[in-house]
């Protein structure tokens with residue numbers, strides 16, 4: 568078996584709540600191979616966002632460890648964790664976390680510029696096009712709706728073409744059609760570029776499309792099943808009616824279908 572791209576070993580997180588400790592995560596252990604698509608599901612408050620933050624090295628566990636592409640995060644300082652994230656990881660936060668002082672385009676350009684891309688602006692524009700916001704690049708996050716900010720955050724996470732994409736409720740603020748399009752885009756990346764997906768979601772359709780489902784309950788991993796039909800591990804499917812499989816040539820989203828005019832906003 569190849570080296571997992573992500574491994575969690577007895578991951579626990581406890582915080583103080585008044586006088587008593589509050590256990591948020593309790594001994595979570597699993598490994599993800601490159602190219603897998605994994606849904607993390609569980610009731611609200613079960614620890615999903617906390618787990619994702621630990622997996623990305625954005626937060627530190629109380630005990631246990633995370634290995635990202637073979638690097639134990641406990642052995643890395645903040646700078647080296649940030650460098651690992653930059654090299655490997657795209658992250659979509661539940662609360663978007665766009666930088667308010669930057670336009671949509673500048674937000675998407677940021678990871679590309681950090682990686683030293685000399686065509687950052689062009690590539691960021693292409694990603695904004697793909698999420699249906701090609702004409703909104705000059706708008707600041709406060710000028711965008713929640714769903715639009717979510718799509719900018721998704722474009723930003725994709726723009727560096729990471730090996731590993733972690734997303735916290737990536738379709739949570741999107742209508743059904745847009746959510747499906749975002750999911751289509753993620754699974755195309757998974758199939759065509761081997762991008763590993765780790766998605767926290769309440770969206771049953773999205774969870775169903777993942778090759779594997781991890782279930783959390785009250786901070787414990789209570790289920791780990793192979794499921795789904797869009798896993799990278801399955802033979803390539805015939806192109807669907809939506810034209811899946813044309814990532815390079817076809818923008819997934821069409822602004823025209825969304826009622827956005829070039830001067831909208």
Ligand SMILES: Nc1ncnc2c1ncn2[C@@H]1O[C@H](COP(=O)(O)OP(=O)(O)OP(=O)(O)O)[C@@H](O)[C@H]1O
Pocket residue numbers: 582584589591609610611612613614615616617618661
């Ligand atoms: N820093 C903290 N201090 C105290 N409690 C916390 C802290 N961070 C998280 N929690 C608590 O830990 C539990 C798990 O939180 P988490 O955000 O991981 O849940 P979640 O599964 O992502 O929920 P949701 O589906 O609502 O997003 C919650 O009860 C939350 O209130």
Ligand SMILES: [Mg+2]
Pocket residue numbers: 615616617661735
């Ligand atoms: Mg959450």
